[in-house]
Amino acid sequence: MEIIDYLVLAGFFALILGIGFISARNIKGSADYFVGGGKVPWWLAGISHHVSGHSGVVFVAYAAIAYQYGFTLYIWWAGSIVIACFLGAWVFAPRWARLRQHLTIESPTEYLSLRYNVAAQQVMAWSGVLLKLFDTAAKWASIGILLQGFTGLPLATGIMLSGGVSLLYITLGGLWADLYTDLAQFVVQVVAGLVLFVAVMNHLGGTSSLTGIWSQLPAGHADLFNGPYTGLFFLAYACVSILSYNGGTWNLAARYISAPSGPSARRAALLSGALYLIWPLFLFFPMWAAPLLLPSLADPSQAYILLTQQFLPAGLVGLVLASMFAATMSMTTSDTNTISSVITRDILPLMSTRFRGLDSKKSLLVARLCTFAFTLATLLLAIESDRFGGVLGLIILWFAALLGPTSIPMLFGLLPAFKRANASVAITSILAGFVAFVLVTYLWTGTQAGRVGAPIFTSALVFCGMTWLRRNQPVPPKVEQLMRSLSQP
Numbered sequence: 001m002e003i004i005d006y007l008v009l010a011g012f013f014a015l016i017l018g019i020g021f022i023s024a025r026n027i028k029g030s031a032d033y034f035v036g037g038g039k040v041p042w043w044l045a046g047i048s049h050h051v052s053g054h055s056g057v058v059f060v061a062y063a064a065i066a067y068q069y070g071f072t073l074y075i076w077w078a079g080s081i082v083i084a085c086f087l088g089a090w091v092f093a094p095r096w097a098r099l100r101q102h103l104t105i106e107s108p109t110e111y112l113s114l115r116y117n118v119a120a121q122q123v124m125a126w127s128g129v130l131l132k133l134f135d136t137a138a139k140w141a142s143i144g145i146l147l148q149g150f151t152g153l154p155l156a157t158g159i160m161l162s163g164g165v166s167l168l169y170i171t172l173g174g175l176w177a178d179l180y181t182d183l184a185q186f187v188v189q190v191v192a193g194l195v196l197f198v199a200v201m202n203h204l205g206g207t208s209s210l211t212g213i214w215s216q217l218p219a220g221h222a223d224l225f226n227g228p229y230t231g232l233f234f235l236a237y238a239c240v241s242i243l244s245y246n247g248g249t250w251n252l253a254a255r256y257i258s259a260p261s262g263p264s265a266r267r268a269a270l271l272s273g274a275l276y277l278i279w280p281l282f283l284f285f286p287m288w289a290a291p292l293l294l295p296s297l298a299d300p301s302q303a304y305i306l307l308t309q310q311f312l313p314a315g316l317v318g319l320v321l322a323s324m325f326a327a328t329m330s331m332t333t334s335d336t337n338t339i340s341s342v343i344t345r346d347i348l349p350l351m352s353t354r355f356r357g358l359d360s361k362k363s364l365l366v367a368r369l370c371t372f373a374f375t376l377a378t379l380l381l382a383i384e385s386d387r388f389g390g391v392l393g394l395i396i397l398w399f400a401a402l403l404g405p406t407s408i409p410m411l412f413g414l415l416p417a418f419k420r421a422n423a424s425v426a427i428t429s430i431l432a433g434f435v436a437f438v439l440v441t442y443l444w445t446g447t448q449a450g451r452v453g454a455p456i457f458t459s460a461l462v463f464c465g466m467t468w469l470r471r472n473q474p475v476p477p478k479v480e481q482l483m484r485s486l487s488q489p
Contacts, residue, residue: 020169046271070221085273094262248407405433
């Protein structure tokens, strides 16, 4: 990188920090800090939902998949998210907004004590917090790899540098800082991505290369499914995405919770889905073309970094790196903000009476302390990411496989069809999913689709089966009233 690239990157960090400081002035209490006071416009929530749904992993681990297996990446990753967003726009998104309207919730797990009981809520809250430690750490590890590839900085230094900036602005500004930086990061990402897209396309012969490269790429690269990414894997990952992008990943639920109304949350989901349908086609094209431009690459995870260095002039390299930072920082900080809401609202008050009934000033202080502590923990874990299977291992194996068991009771609990499911059903389904994960990961040698899908399908089967067995049981009045509230426009 040239000096101008470092200046561009420094300018990006200054912009993000400035947004954090400005946003902090408008934060009066935990409701502003965690859910924006329920006043977030649908277009901002939709852009933030989209940007918060992917990270620097796209430019590292997914770049390697695109290099090795081709178009299938768009099908199983972007395609599954599109399905999730469009389905969620009609089923889940409006219900999250109505939860805040009716129960004044500030965290995704806050309603679970009413829907099931406190024990079930705590199982899901603690499980989700622990899983997010791994997931968020993977995002920091990916940005450390990117920074190392561009600048030569040691991995740990890159992780602490990017994490330190994020830790500061999210601790100060909460959700509003996250939303406005998401908007800025979206603009930077689109500009940088389009510049590289055009540069690679022109190098390969212009617009004709958009269809022409596929016959020149290795066999199978134009197929919908290739290598370990089979049709069965797509179905398993689609189930993960449906759960994740509709609230199983808590920071994405927060985008819907912060919307003013159910229709506003629906529009946000539709906008996010439309962006996932279109934007990855531009973003992934250089990665798909990489085998023609960088043949016999020893480390495919370096493909996007090398393309940037080869095809972009000084200054624009810094912009692309800023866009990679943007993607990761958006996801990690939104995760941190939401996890902090769960710890502040659902875990600490049960652990100690001193955290109950806090005024707005004290609740805001606790929220910021939780945000700081959780972010620091994920940074330390990211430095040790290789102990858990590297970046892709953390994302696909650990988080994706364990997401289902914790999110199925949360999302299914919003639907009237499962109103007879009680705390025992919820907890048993979670434990069954965890057992399935251990079996297919450590005792049986299964496919990648099996490792991802088995915990989800096991948990879903147990939850649905036990609910069916309770089909003649009465529904508690508080649950019946909650279901009516969530179903009404």
